[in-house]
Amino acid sequence: MSNTDTTTATRSRASRLPETLSWQGDNDGFLRLVDQTLLPATVEMRDCRTVQDVWEAIRMLRVRGAPAIGVAAAYGLCLGTREHRSLDREQFLRQIEKTGQYLRDCRPTAVNLAWAVQRVSSLAGETAGNSDKIWQAMLAEAHAMAREDADTCRKIGEAGADLIPDGGGVLTHCNAGALATVAYGTALSLMYVAHERGKRFRVYADETRPLLQGARLTSFELAAAGIDVTVLCDSAAASLMKAGRVQLVVTGADRIAANGDAANKIGTYSVALAARHHNVPFYVAAPLSTFDRAVPSGDAIPIEERSDTEIRAGFGHQTVPDGVHCWNPAFDVTPAELIAGIITERGIIRPVTADAIDTVFDASPSQH
Numbered sequence: 001m002s003n004t005d006t007t008t009a010t011r012s013r014a015s016r017l018p019e020t021l022s023w024q025g026d027n028d029g030f031l032r033l034v035d036q037t038l039l040p041a042t043v044e045m046r047d048c049r050t051v052q053d054v055w056e057a058i059r060m061l062r063v064r065g066a067p068a069i070g071v072a073a074a075y076g077l078c079l080g081t082r083e084h085r086s087l088d089r090e091q092f093l094r095q096i097e098k099t100g101q102y103l104r105d106c107r108p109t110a111v112n113l114a115w116a117v118q119r120v121s122s123l124a125g126e127t128a129g130n131s132d133k134i135w136q137a138m139l140a141e142a143h144a145m146a147r148e149d150a151d152t153c154r155k156i157g158e159a160g161a162d163l164i165p166d167g168g169g170v171l172t173h174c175n176a177g178a179l180a181t182v183a184y185g186t187a188l189s190l191m192y193v194a195h196e197r198g199k200r201f202r203v204y205a206d207e208t209r210p211l212l213q214g215a216r217l218t219s220f221e222l223a224a225a226g227i228d229v230t231v232l233c234d235s236a237a238a239s240l241m242k243a244g245r246v247q248l249v250v251t252g253a254d255r256i257a258a259n260g261d262a263a264n265k266i267g268t269y270s271v272a273l274a275a276r277h278h279n280v281p282f283y284v285a286a287p288l289s290t291f292d293r294a295v296p297s298g299d300a301i302p303i304e305e306r307s308d309t310e311i312r313a314g315f316g317h318q319t320v321p322d323g324v325h326c327w328n329p330a331f332d333v334t335p336a337e338l339i340a341g342i343i344t345e346r347g348i349i350r351p352v353t354a355d356a357i358d359t360v361f362d363a364s365p366s367q368h
Contacts, residue, residue, distance in 0.1 A: 017224055018043065020068055020179050023075060023143065031075045035062045036179060040220040051080025051099055058106045061211065065180020066254045066290055067149050070112030073103045074120050074142035078135065085132045092131035096124050108302040109263055109331045111255040111292040116145060150183035152287045152345040157189030160285060160343035164194035164201055168247035171204045171237060174265035175217040176252025176285065186252040186285040188222065195227050203229045204246060206237055208265055210310045210328065234267050238274035249275045253286040260336030260352035261298025266329050272338040281340040288344055291357065298333035306330050
């Protein structure tokens with residue numbers, strides 16, 4: 001049974017969004033996050049005091065979005081090892097590995113989760129001193145990752161804001177905004193920066209079945225920021241493009257292979273195909289931490305399959321007859337040849353090729 005505590009924040013939709021996640025307190029603190037399963041009707045904060053709480057929050061999509069999952073996992077590793085600081089160094093490092101593997105197994109597709117766990121674990125192994133000193137360094141690293149994520153997302157927005165068509169329409173799929181990161185978001189960061197610069201445009205948000213992240217989350221945060229947003233059924237996206245109402249498509253990503261193939265929420269591939277047919281540029285916005293250069297192409301990206309209940313009886317209402325099978329992959333892969341560019345904190349990668357990606361990483365050797 002979880003020891004998670006919850007407190008309800010009484011905020012109107014038009015008010016500033018609460019922080020997606022943050023560490024509360026000092027060494028004896030805990031991770032506080034917005035429970036995104038309750039949005040948009042209720043804004044409720046959830047306090048995670050154990051690694052089990054963090055695992056459950058990630059698995060149940062209370063916190064979601066590759067960058068946010070990564071930072072949450074870093075804090076989860078700290079929570080899961082905090083009580084073991086009296087162990088000797090080698091025993092403590094083994095506990096870190098055990099806890100890290102527990103977190104890695106939570107959701108397989110978003111590479112940021114494994115990346116964050118590995119970054120904190122590696123730092124622990126390189127830190128001299130006793131277990132308590134190692135743990136202190138781990139917590140400091142998790143804090144640094146949270147700060148870096150906000151800074152990285154802002155840079156992504158600044159790198160891609162000029163792509164937003166003044167007076168035009170932008171289509172996005174799923175939620176790659178402030179709710180998917182520590183701040184700003186990836187795909188939505190472009191829109192926030194463009195909005196700050198005075199551009200006026202309309203965002204079309206696919207509702208993103210079966211869990212409706214676009215309808216529940218993307219429209220929620222864009223409306224709160226004063227950005228014009230319209231929600232549409234996923235199956236209406238191609239018709240909207242045909243009508244000439246979309247000049248740009250931009251989405252986030254949960255893992256990008258070495259050749260530029262990008263995994264994102266199921267349905268993204270269909271949007272990219274429609275965009276290509278209608279000559280609408282399709283961009284992906286993601287930090288360098290989302291690249292998995294150990295994976296040569298999208299064919300090797302593991303695709304999480306979730307419970308058929310999300311389709312059969314989404315949000316508690318049965319829509320599929322008993323005995324009928326459901327298939328519920330959480331992600332699909334968009335081939336690099338359909339992507340006009342990948343917007344990162346170091347600029348836009350285009351064309352999207354393995355060589356172009358290598359050039360970015362060769363200029364930033366600390367990233368992966």
